[in-house]
Amino acid sequence: MELVTLGGLKLDGADFVRVKPLLLLTYVALEGTRDRRHLAELFWPDAADPLNSLAAALKQLRRYAPGAVESNSARVSSAVGCDATTFLRAVEAGDQERALKLYQGPFLSSIYLPGWSAELEEWVYGTREFLAGRARNALVRSGEQVAANGRFEEAAKYGEAAYTLPGAPELEPEELTRVYTLLTAGDSPHLPRLRKDAQGYGIKFSFSHEAAREQLRRPLGGPSSGTPSQRLPTRGTSFIGRDIELAEIANQLEKPDCSLLTLTGPGGVGKSRLALRVAHDLSERYLDGVYFVPLEALGHASLVPSSIAGILGLSLQGSEDPFIQVTRYVGDKAMLLVLDNYEHLLESVTIVAQLLHVCPNLKLLVTSREHLNLEEEWVMPLEGLAVPTENLPPAEASYHDAVKLFAGRAKRARLSFELTLEELPHAVRICRQVRGLPLGIELAAAWVKMLSCQEIAQEIEHTTDFLTSTRRNVSERHKSIRAVFEGSWRLLTPKEQGLLRKLSVFSGGFKREAATEVAGATIPLL
Ligand SMILES: Nc1ncnc2c1ncn2[C@@H]1O[C@H](COP(=O)(O)OP(=O)(O)OP(=O)(O)O)[C@@H](O)[C@H]1O
Ligand SMILES: [Mg+2]
Structure with a gap:
């Protein structure tokens, strides 16, 4: 049995077409085990007894698609395969051909459920957009691959398919440039429309048909191949503002005495997004490249060197310390490395200091909720986006x-x-x-x-x-402001947590004198 969700919704291998139970099955197949109550409220928010409605749907599934769903008194799960999961795996493995074969259309494109909960609707739309974004990326990459072999018209067809893909998120400037390059190389009739879209972002493309072909002809290879900005990750939403910060960061990194700049600030303030933008903006400025190393999911600081190696496309050899191999490779190269989301690795910052010590032309831009507290470090605290004062025209x-x-x-x-x-x-x-x-x-x-x-x-x-x-x-x-807060909370020492608990009486912020009075806070703690 397999769930087909790309371009419609059906359960291959079972004779069962009821939409809501199938959607329920899709949800647990993609999201994993879920509480009965959560599912009942998500799927039957207006039912007199949501848990009862859930039980009825599960009964139908068990009867018409035996083995597709497992449940006990508290939870529901499913081990049934789903084309969306296979598609994502193919994308991750870089198998564009397989990914595009699987992507038969937008996620759950044909379903209509009147009266479903807003959360469920948002889940469907969000998933649809996410998958379409990945499919678009696979199309762009396929276009670049055929272009590298000189097949420019075919490449433009991929570019057009990417450009017009239904359900995909807004094009980021970086992806827009890649699509534009494909369309220009193959003289696509969609070019004028794309140019107009680009103007909306304030981008004016000026490269010629020949320049586009020249750029695409360069062969694609390992993980760090492609044009400098193609090596960097992209985001599915537009970037807003931060002109002053962008200029300040570029300026600061130019200075010979600044090799480590840390962007600090609360969770969700935009540190990573800004750092990524800097990386794109400066991608041509460093002779040996700009690389973005996401550390968010890293379990321990000792893994930082292997993460860097992975992003640089450097395959580590034998049992020699990855740190030595990375520093040997970087050597005196002029490079900018963005180390993103360092806050949970602060117990070991010596790696950063040592890296700078042995690589004289390396610049590091780090994002972290807290600064690293290193001698070499310059710190730039980031605040929220500019907000109007009340009653402004x-x-x-x-x-x-x-x-x-x-x-x-x-x-x-x-x-x-x-x-x-x-x-x-x-x-x-x-x-x-x-x-x-x-x-x-x-x-x-x-x-x-x-x-x-x-x-x-x-x-x-x-x-x-x-x-x-x-x-x-x-x-x-x-996923929520609370999750951000709890994430930051976990990073505090018990002493700091105790202090913050006391300070929470000052909901609008606090002055140091008052804090000392109420909580006995000392300056280093604050
Ligand atoms: N200038 C911006 N333009 C558009 N979107 C932004 C901008 N800054 C931040 N965002 C969006 O806000 C969200 C939070 O931003 P980001 O992930 O950069 O925060 P962060 O400071 O790195 O948080 P954390 O400390 O949790 O890592 C993201 O969805 C990001 O795309
Ligand atoms: Mg971040």
């Missing part, structure tokens, strides 16, 4: 980056969304409530699918727990 308020981000993300959640004069003051209030924190703005904006801006603002006023997401392609750390 609407025209001026809408120019602020926080409001722009809100409007952009709201439009993604609901295409018909417009930031009208009536909605604007409430959107401003939301941005102020989350202090311009991009993650908070994104979580809030996703709700425009169901609520007016005024209602969203009221909900946040009530509790920030309201700011949660059900999107699949959001990391656990960023």
